[in-house]
Amino acid sequence: MAQFGGVAAGRLNVAQMVIATESAAARNGPWVTLAAPTGERDPLFPVRGREALLGDVMRLCTQGGGGRLHVLQGFGGSGKTSVVLEAVIRLEEQRAAPQQVWWLDARREPSLIAGITALARKVGLRPHELRSEDMADALWGRLSVLPFRWVLVLDSADEPSLLDGPGKLASGTGWLRPHSAPDGVVIVTTRRSAAGEWGGHAVLHAVGPLPVADAGDVLLDHTGPAGGTRREAEALGRRLGGLPLALRMAGSYLAEVIGMPEAFHDPDTPVNFAAYLRALERGGAPAGALQAVTETKRLSVELMERRGFPLAGRLLGMLAAFADAPIPPTLLLRPSALSCTQGLEGLDGPTLWRMLKEFTALGILDQLPAAEQPPQLLTVRLHPLIRDVSREAGGVGDAIALMACAVALAEIGLPEEPEAWPVWELLSPHALYLGRHVTADSGLEEEARLSGAETVELAARYLQALGLFGQACKEYETVLAVRRRYLGDEHPDTLSIRHNLASAHHDLGDLSRARAGYEAVWGLWTRAGGEDHLHALLARHELARVLHDLGLLEEAKAHHEQVLAQEQRLHGDEHPRTMASRHELARVLHDAGQLAAARSEYEAIFNARLRTLGAQHPRTLTAQHNLACVLDDLGQHGAAHSQFEIVLAGRSAVLGLKHPRTLNTQVRLARSLHAQGGIAQAGELMQAVWRMSGEVLGQDHPDTLRVSSFLHRWGLV
Incomplete structure (x- = not known):
């Protein structure tokens, strides 16, 4: 509980608060000011990327706030105070400033009460009114009838409960209230984004990270071209999360380093944007670079602990161990999965959910829109700099355990x-990031x-x-x-x-290594479990496919026939693995020139998969693609063309336009077009596929080389 004047604040009425504040002032001096801290604005460095918000604040200051509470909300260091200060100073320079601007420090209760008391005196409350139980009512009654334009700013109100005063902020009965002054405006800066804490009379104005271009400008403002290129400045700005405070600190540091003699540079001293970015990535940023962010994190954790969340720091350390990517809490942070960790195993669902909401309200986490994800896949993202300063020993091991447990519990389906x-x-960036530690000298068990x-x-x-x-x-x-x-x-x-x-x-396309790998695995599984072992059959099936692609059709056919017989005996005729063996045998028939037999098999397989898997399943589309190929090879180009278009639409929707299988269908569609006389259209499509195949698979991949051979044959390369 906050203390001032030696008395617990929670047990004082309004009059006692004022008396205690006045007594403290009498003992220690009147250490309160209502003046805006204009000296904190550096005229050499403009406020970047906030023109729209600045315009809104300036209009509020000149036209009034409509009796509403206007709340500028954003992460610590996002420039909320700078925006309001810049607006006040610009209006002063334009001779359009309000007649009176009052600026209160709302970080701590003693300074807040002292400021409110001083404000009450300024607007004419008499001593007995200052000590009365209804001082807040009297203050807002007076503010509502002042005959001039005024602005009241409460800066850094990160704990809204301090503004409850004699009543409740959200109810309009606290130290801040709705008012009827047409020329008055109340502006609050805070890290808290929960609208319910401010009440229905509040208007929230989000102050987010700077866009990449503006972040680059902030850095270049400090260093000029000596810091590096615009592209390098923007890359560093992105890594710093577009946070104005961090950008200014990094820019100031680099400007100082650039201006000092080289003899004073240490070997690891970052001297430009690119070097600073590398230092951040390896965890070796200059000591002062993240100091403000560290302080923001500390204050946030302490506030949450005071609110009854003693595990806030531990949870933050866990989140910081994951990748700099959206985190799906409904998958990774479910209480049943947290039982796999050290220190968080006792968290229940409601408490965990409230902690996540508190982190979001404080700007530590950003809640991201679901976009094209299913609605249940809520995602949050940890601010990159908070992530940097929150990593702790043991976090990686716990994150790995949590991830493995979450995947096992979530029943999310095969990759x-x-x-x-x-x-x-959503999960793969975190799995791959944590995977960096499994081979490194990271101390993991x-x-x-x-x-x-x-x-x-x-x-x-x-x-x-x-x-x-x-x-x-x-x-x-x-x-x-x-x-x-x-x-x-x-x-x-x-x-x-x-x-x-x-x-x-x-x-x-590395067929020799693929063959050697499958031969070894097949032999070892057979030795361990016999020829009918599940994995032995799978390895032999894949080995046969490689032999096929090597052109060894007879050898491939012998393996496929043996696997098919075993799969039929073990699983029946329409089991997916049996159908896969039939499909590969049909491919052998196709490439061996037995087109009628291949067509019959492809049709049977396609119809079976259509019935059991559906038209859009990748295996159904593969069977349909190969059926279209054999139709094309039989000279039925029109029928093949129609099938290829259906497959292309399906593969594009399911796999994406640049997936190798989708590219393969485009190749066959181009060949079909060419065979029907659509020379120009076929050439354009094949050239597009060649470019995409080179991008996705590489210029030396067999599929890319095959496309190139068609272009040469058609005289297009």
Whole structure:
């Protein structure tokens, strides 16, 4: 409970508050001012990126606030005070300033009460009115009838409960109230964004981060071109979260370093925007650069602790261990998952939800719109600088445990299934970021490294499903290194990642490595569980596909026939794995020139998948694509063209326009157009595919080279 005058504030009435404040002033001096702190404005550095808000505040100051409470809300250091101060000074310079501006410091209750008491004297309340129980009523009665334009600013009111005074702020009975003065305006600056705390008479004006271009301007204002290029300034501004205070501190630091003799530079001293950005990324930013943000974080945590959330700092440290990306709390922060962590396992759902709302209200977290995500996937994002100063020992291990537990509990679907992709889009940045620690010298225990590797594998499977084969391959190699170290080369989990790595090599067109990988995995699974073992059959199936792509059709056919017989015996004729084997055998028939037989098989497979999976499922679209291919090869170009257009629409919607499978359909559509005489249209489409394939897969990928060969054949390259 706040203390002043030696008495607990919560037990004083209004008169006692004023008496206590006056007594303190008599002992210590009248340490209160109602003057605006105009000296804090530096005329050398303009306020950037706030012109619209500045215009709004200036209009309020000259036209009145309509009796409403106008609240400028934003993260600490976002420039709320600077905007109001700039508005007041500009109006003064334009000779349009209100007759009276009163500026109160609302950070602490003693200074707030002292300021309100001084304001009451200024507007003419007599001594006995100052000591009466209804002083607040008398003050607002007087303010409402003043015959001149006035502005009352309460700066840094980060704890709205201090403004309750004799009643309640939200009810209009506190120290701040609705008023009827046509020429008066009340402006508050605060980090609190919860509208319910301010009441229905309040108007909230959000003060967000600066746009990237304006953030770059703030840095360049301080250093000029000596700090680097505009692009480098904007990159640093983005990393600093567009926070004006952090931008000014970084700009001032660089200006000082640039101006000092080089002999005084330490080896690690950032001397330009790019170097400063690198220092931030490796956690070695200049000591004072994040000081204000650290103080903001400390004050926020202390405020939440006073409000009954003793685990606020611990939760913040947990959030800071995740990636600088949207965090889905309904997935990652459910109480059942927090039971896997140290120190947060006792949090219940309602308390956790209130803590997240408090962090959001304080600007520590930004709640992000769901965009195209399902409505239940609420996301929040930690301010990047708060993230920098909140990391703590043990946070990574807890975050890894939390992630693994959340994935296990959420039943979110396989990374290969398109309906699960919205969830994996949110989870994969965090899984991959935490995965950086599983091979590093990070002090993690073996269990944490293996758990982290498991979630990295899932995220890599999602990348592979999206067609990002190179990234997936890199992440698989990370997982393989961890499992080989702790589990050995033949452990089931190690064999699983070796299988996935061979699959990524196949997708990348590295057929020799894919073949070697599958042969090894097939042999080891067969030795461990026999020829009918699930994973042995899967490895053999994929090996046959690689042999097919190597042109070894007879060898591929022999493997596929054996796998198909085993799958039929084990699972029946319409099991998805049986159908997959039939599909690959149909491809062998197709490439062997047995077009009629291939067509019959493709039609049967397509119809079965259409019935069981639906028209938009990737496997259904693959069967339809291959059916269209065999129709085209049979000379039925019109029928093939229609099928390719259907598949292209489906793959574009499900996989995206640049997915390798979508590109493959565009290639076949172009060939069909060319065969029907649409030479120009076919050429334009094939050239577009060639550019996209080079971008996505690389110029040396077999698919890109195949497209290039068609362009050469058609005389377009």
